[in-house]
Amino acid sequence: MSAVLVTTTINGDRTEFVCETDETLLDALRNRLGLTGSKEGCGTGDCGACSVTVDGRLVCSCLVLGVEAEGCEVNTIEGMADGDVLHPLQAKFIEHAALQCGICTPGFLMAAKVLLDKNPNPSEVEIRFALAGNLCRCTGYDKIVRAVKAAAKEVRKR
Amino acid sequence: MAHDPSYTNQEFKVIGTRPPRPDGLDKVTGRAKFGADAFAPGQLVGLILRSPHPHAQIRKIDTSKAEKLQGVKAVITSADMPDLTNGNRNMLDILENCMARGRALYDGHAVAAVAAIDMPTARKALKLIKVGYEILPHVTDVDEAMKPDAPIVQPYVRTTGVEPKPKKASNVSQVTQFGHGDVEAGFKEADVIIEKSYKTEQTHQGYIEPHACLASVGPDGQGELWVTTQGHFAFREVCAKLLGMEVAKLKVTASEIGGGFGGKTHVWMEPVALALSRKANRPVKLVMSREEVFRSTGPTCSTSVDVKIGAKKDGTITAATATLRYQNGAFPAIWAMLGAMTSYACYNLKNVKTVGYDVLVNRPKVTAYRAPSAPMAAFAVESTIDQVAEAIGMSPIDFRIKNAAKEGTRASYGPKYGPIGIGPTLEAAKNHPHMRARLGKNQGRGMACGFWFNFGGQTCTDLNIGVDGTVTLTVGTVDVGGSRASLSLIAAEELGIAYERVKCNIADTGSLGHNDMTEGSRGTFSSGMATIFAARDVIEVLRERAAKTWEIPVEDVVWEGGQAVAKGKAHGNLTPLTLSDLAAASPNSGGPIAGHNEVVADGAGVSFASHICDIEVDPETGATKVIRYTVIQDAGKAIHPDYVEGQFQGGAVQGIGWALNEEYVYGEDGRLQNPGFLDYRIPVCSDLPYIDTQILEIPNPNHPYGIRGVGETSIVPPLAAIGNAVSNAAGVRMTHVPMSPPRILKAIKSEQAELAAG
Known part of the structure; x- marks a missing residue:
């Protein structure tokens, strides 16, 4: 001890x-x-x-x-939302059904946020490689990639 | 997604829309509580000691030093979990899997457990337990285990399904047979016969959340269990039985579940956690490591399958057989039987025969994995179907369409089909743009079909109207992939209210009657059915309350658009009463407004899918890349299409991992060599393209909305679809899954050598 x-x-x-x-x-x-x-x-x-x-x-x-x-x-993940306003990634994950069981979701959101902080306009390939260190067994990643793309669009508007 | 309105004769308002799921916010903010996220006052840490040997007699377990360690509150072995199963061998097997009884049967089998004040103390205590093993010969391969001189895994097992009844123990626990017609006569009619053998390796469901629970049992015989599970009611019954508790006195709460795919339909360490808690008289939290998950929980079978299919030149299959050998791990089960039932379910065959051999080996107990047993059988059959089509010069899709099962077909496993989706999914595949897309160099296209039975089962649901007119829907089927959203949609549809006014909760075992597990793609099918009936129950009450308010006969009141409406000329001046009006008046109009339903949800409609994929193979290295993937599946009726697509995509990608990468690697020593995500490689985001989906809706006549389960079928075709694509790309038939780079390279090289020798 x-x-x-x-x-x-x-x-x-x-x-x-x-x-x-x-x-x-x-x-x-x-x-x-x-x-x-x-x-x-x-x-x-x-x-x-x-x-x-x-x-x-x-x-x-x-x-x-x-x-x-x-x-x-x-x-x-507990600090990602700004008060009662969700980060665009959080909002888009819900909107695009980018989670099923949700156990991997906090990790994906953290990794995706780091990506968008550096690169607010990532290509599909860039998203896929930025998230390659996160495993999801439910979704096949399809809706996750789409949600990140949609969130990037929101981030660029801000 | 054309829905056939003539079938249910109703236009849906909210069914088929895609609102946000009710548990979404909690899951994107880290608030959702999973198995390992609960804490109890005074909780201890539980840890399990596991056998490093695949097969060993346990001569002695000395726990005395561990017990004396400061901070250790309980140490248990099988002696603390006596056999209370009254001769129920099935239950005794479950108990024995939770804790070895005299013999360790696989690498990772639990032999003892501790509960201590913290993790460092628990780890130290495990090291102080001394186990005297006498190592026994082991067998981990399914074909080896069937040989007469193989080490016997379970001495009590006598093969069933053969005559005369054997007197000697065998690793073959059962032989099962399905089919009809005369296959010998059928093969005589064939112009072409293809016969081939296939192997698939063992894979794990690979849920990201390891098994976890928090158990609390007191000396008064009452207990609570918080656990990640696909079925907390079944867990309650099994745990109570194994521990000698009364069912009503054990309350089980299902946490949010971080993936299950069948692997969380069985108890593993939950009875151990309860036994530790009972001995220590303190709550015990037990969370498995990833290594424990791989070594000791739920993989699917490795298999060895022989297939023979004969066809006429016009494309008619005249006869088909399959012999399926599935290893079940160390405990008898029915996995080969399911393989034998599903093998030819997609086809309309005059002569068909399948034989399944369920085989015991020194590996962990096999558990359900998404349409359990069907993917391996489909790999063998659908690979052979492609070869037969090629041999008679027909396209694989036309050959399948010609032989596809249809309404009225007698399935190879017995029943006659009602309206089914295999034909429509094949037609949709044929017409899909994917089929006409150009292929590049070293690329191949493959397709395959898949079938799963689906299941209904026991279901119990409550629907309560709040005083403000909002709806509490209480179900007992664990939500593994968004079913709270689809069930809320169903309640809203029936009551004629907005989706946002319904809140769906998963009840604990103390709050609702028994519900079977979320397995067999039954969640939305069966709880959806019970929700419809519970809502109709509520509507009856609402009509009565309105009639009472208006002082008119209840027959004159109808429920329309979320409100009670008085019908008939005499009542023209009566303003309709909304759900909120009636709810607000309920304290004085008869009390709470509630609906309820309990049902055995029979009639789960069978499910079919057709998949298309393009794979690129690097001929230098054997490496593969999935270029394009399309899933076409019949959903009956898609309640929340996002989550239907999600099931299609997730199942397909699990199948892709199985086909190309994932496998349990056992050493000569019988130990699992790759119990971690680094060496057991599941697909990652950069491995994959988008997974295209097409939902077909051929209504299930046994469900009020036409729903069929959608969770499982999507994992059935990928092994074969990818096998066919890789074979087309590499120019050599692949017969061993996973088609990892070394295996593909070996196949290419030996094909080249054969051609050179030619």
């Missing part, structure tokens, strides 16, 4: 949590802070269901230690 105090900013709020030195950021978010929107599908960085950003960089939070978040800005 060697718990450490970590001071970080999560979804814009200064947050402190205590975690073991070998504890993943994903476990800290889920079990210490109650932020269960990030999911564990594999624990080995293969499925992307735990995707969050650390200082703007997309990471699998199951491959990041909680202590590595010290002094960083962490963003999770």
Whole structure:
């Protein structure tokens, strides 16, 4: 037992949590802070269901230690909407039925947001490769790609 | 999507529209609670110790050191889960799969479990459990397991379905046979006969959410289980039976489910979590790792299938046979039987015979995977169909159309078909622009058909009117892919109100009568049926309340456009009463307004699909690329077309993964070599094109709206459609799934060698 105090900013709020030195950021978010929107599908960085950003960089939070978040800005799915206004990606995922079971959805939204932040006008191929680190077993990705395209259009209008 | 109004004689208002799903917001904001997202006061962490051996006698389990570790609250073995099944071998098999009883039967079989205050302590405790194994010979291949000298997996098993009844144990648990006519005579009439053998490897459903539950049992015999499941009522019954609990005292709540595809129709570690909780008298949360999911839960069968089809030059199939060997893992099941039933379901055959061998091996217990058993049989049959068509010089599509089953056809598995969609899906495929698109270099086109039975089953539904006129629809079928949206549409349609005024909830087992699992593509079919009847029940009450208010006979009141209307000249001055009016008045007009229905939803209409795909094969490496894919399927009636398309696309892509990449790789040591998503590669976004869909609507006469289940059939044709496309692209017949690059390259090389030797 060697718990450490970590001071970080999560979804814009200064947050402190205590975690073991070998504890993943994903476990800290889920079990210490109650932020269960990030999911564990594999624990080995293969499925992307735990995707969050650390200082703007997309990471699998199951491959990041909680202590590595010290002094960083962490963003999770719980912080994606602006108050009661959904991010265009969130709105378009609902509108285009881009989810069935929804377990992979938070990870897809985080990965897609990083893509659109960098490139608000991605081609289909660019979308497919940007999302290739996220596994979805329900949709066959068709409606996800369409939703991201539609959201990009909204983002460009803003 | 032309709907035949002559059939139901009604114009739909909201059915067929695409409103946002009610659980959408929660799922895009991270609020939706899945299996691993629940917490209880004082909860412990549960972990399971699993056998590293594919087959071993368990001589001794020493848990004493683990029990003494600070923070460990319970350690259990099979001794803590006594056999209470009263000779029900099926239930005992389930119990034995949850926790090994004297013998470990596969790599990953549970042998002990702990509950501790946190994960590090639980991990330490697992390491302190000492198991004395005596390693036994094992068998993991289906054909090897059928040999007379193969190691016996289950000594109690005697082959059923053969005469005389065997006295010796066998790995063949049952032999089943289907068909009609005289196949020998039929083959004599044939101008062309093609006979071929095929193999498919074992795949996993690959749901992204691992199994997870939170169990709580007290010394008073009451318990609660929060669990990711396709059927919480069935989980309750099985868990109660295995643990000696009373059904009513175990409340099971289905969490949001992160994919199931059949894999969450069985209990795995839920009885273990309950047993741990009972021993510790604390809530226990048990979440599987991905490795545990692969090693010890629900894969589908690996198979070995022989097919023989004979046809006349005019394209008539004269006889067809199939011999299907399906491995069931370590416990007897009916998977080869289902393969034998579905093999030729698409065709109108005079002479047909199929024989299924269900075979035990030292692999995890096989579970349903989306139209279970049908894809492998379809791979073998539909690949052979293409070869027969080629041999007689007919196009694959015309050959299929000529032999397609139709209304009145006697199916190869027994029944006579009613109105069915195989012919229409084939005609639609023939007319689809995809069929005429130009192919590039090294590209091939393939097509295939698929069939699934679909299922109805026990269903129980409540519909309550709120005081403000909004509707609470309470169903007991788990929503795996958007059924809350389609069921809300159905309630809105029946009541004549807006979709937004209905809220559909999935009840826990304490709040509603028994519902069968969401399996067999039954969710929207059966709960849809019960919702219609419950809504009609409510309409009766509403008419009575209106009649009472107006003081006129109830016969003079009709329900139209969401309101009670008085009919007849004498009542011309009566203003219609809306649902909201009647709801507001309900406290003084007779109390709550509620409807209810319980039904065994018989008459699930059979389902057919035809798929077309274009594949490019790199002849240098054997690598493949899916260029174009089209799914055409009969939905009966598409309630929410977005989610119908979603089922078509998702099933097709699971089939694509199965056809091209996915397989369980077992080593000589009988251990699974690739229990992770890195080495068990499911399709990713960049592997695929858009998946085109075409929904046909041939109404199911047994459902008030004509609904057929749509969830499963879409995984049946892809193996064969892709097999045919790859074979056409590579110029060599592929007979082994998955068609991974090494397998394709090997087939190309040996074909080249044969030609050179020619």
